[in-house]
Amino acid sequence: MSDTTPAPCAPEDVRRIACIGAGVIGGGWVAHFLARGYDVTAWDPAADAEEKLRRLVAAAWPALEQIGLADGASQDRLTVAPTLAEAVADAQFVQESAPEKLELKRSLLAELDAATPPGVVIASSTSGYPMTDMQTDAATPSRLVVGHPFNPPYLIPLVEVVGGERTGADAVAWSSRFYDVAGKSVITMDRELPGFIANRLQEALWREALHMVANGEASVEDIDASITEGPGLRWAFMGPCLTFALAGGEGGMAHMLDHFGPSLKSPWTRLEAPELDRKLRDAMVDGCEEAAGDRTYADLVAERDQGVIDVLRATGRLGGTAR
């Protein structure tokens, strides 16, 4: 790999990545980028950070070998820098994964901005802070974006990309393209939303779960089993909207909303439902029809059924697997 590419470079030409913060998420990013063949320089202020990081990467490596490493990928491409400034001095992309504390994120992003070569995009792994609230202290807020991964970042494809009020549209577009090149599955959001999309959804589920445990209504074991033996099997390959559209039978989402719509008024969760007016109904129906594309109801049912069978078999619940 070339050491002479000037930053900024095209997303396809990135070779050197700085990972700031090397905990579960930061370390997961390190493992992912190494597996994709990048040179990674990491920095973390903790005294035992390097040892923990190398252990995390080594533990993840057999999984990454199974998936398939990029040409030249090696754990030897990891350097742990003694200072933040040295970590980013030569970087063509920076991924920040510090603890979720707003003041810390603000000052750290300002410090990273000051130390990183001009034009290089700096992405934050924040689980939910809007970039607008985090970029306040930086001299060049235009290059600061959110690139929110899921745990473990070296296996779960999703990255949510969104800018703040002072982020440049080019930085958002560059980041989305970069993550795509780097093997992630990208959702680019056109507006800030606390918790982004996936975290809002799983947080709603999580809060309902906490309420149930707090009130003695369900055990941790029952909650987990209710998902892994139930809707979780479908959600591995078909999202909640399309899944519910199939619950409407051949009538699809339209029938589902018209049939089950009244249950939105039921006390099935502590989260109040929105008014299911014509506009929302049509948006859901249109979205599902668009998602279905040319696939008929029968096609979708067959696809869902095959998916559930494959997932059941893959996770050792039909026998005949190695697990």
Place this chain on the structure above:
Amino acid sequence: MSDTTPAPCAPEDVRRIACIGAGVIGGGWVAHFLARGYDVTAWDPAADAEEKLRRLVAAAWPALEQIGLADGASQDRLTVAPTLAEAVADAQFVQESAPEKLELKRSLLAELDAATPPGVVIASSTSGYPMTDMQTDAATPSRLVVGHPFNPPYLIPLVEVVGGERTGADAVAWSSRFYDVAGKSVITMDRELPGFIANRLQEALWREALHMVANGEASVEDIDASITEGPGLRWAFMGPCLTFALAGGEGGMAHMLDHFGPSLKSPWTRLEAPELDRKLRDAMVDGCEEAAGDRTYADLVAERDQGVIDVLRATGRLGGTAR
């Protein structure tokens, strides 16, 4: 199979099942029970019910053959009865899957109770009505239970079993055992909760999704992708509690709650979070430790990673599969 077994019988001795209502859920139950080798008699008041039902069963059959049929299982074991009374006359178990209308459920369960041989358990597939509210008109409410499946019932293992205030504990225990024998994964609840467990969880997620679409914050496509490319991959085999425990690193759920607990106050969803007091914290920590059992953090991480890889491969996202 014997035609002389008197009802009621032991869960292991059931041979003849009546399925009342033959839509998406009722028809899915028919397919499941046929695949497990039972004789099934179905009844549905719709004029074209038999044709639709036989089409649904035929469409599901290749999937059921893949999973493996029970000895003697055959679509020929399905009889469609002309009346409700004839459908249940000889039944050793009754599964009711009528539309979700409380008045309809009440009168139908009363009618089923009057026509079904004494002692035979009658289970309702209701998505969320408490049995207490549905058993009001029945002469023998003690044998009425909820047995709530997930779509499609012939593939998704989960059944939630719960009784109403007037349901006998023996009917609940009998049902749980019966579903287990019939190849389902059973959660037996010791109290009524509108929406039970899994529906409360997925309904919270669903309501947040509807809010996002209603407010133009996310598209149907983004919502579905945020789950299938993100947390949905984990939830196919590891529930939300244990998954979040791993997000706490080696510190587990305790570290996770102490670290991310403050984000419960963030506006990440429209669902208000419960107070994360010591009691709730400890209940979550203890529950996760119990779920983990002898498995270390490293064991769980390895298990999760292998699970994600297997699910990605099984759903055609790593290449090298037939799909």
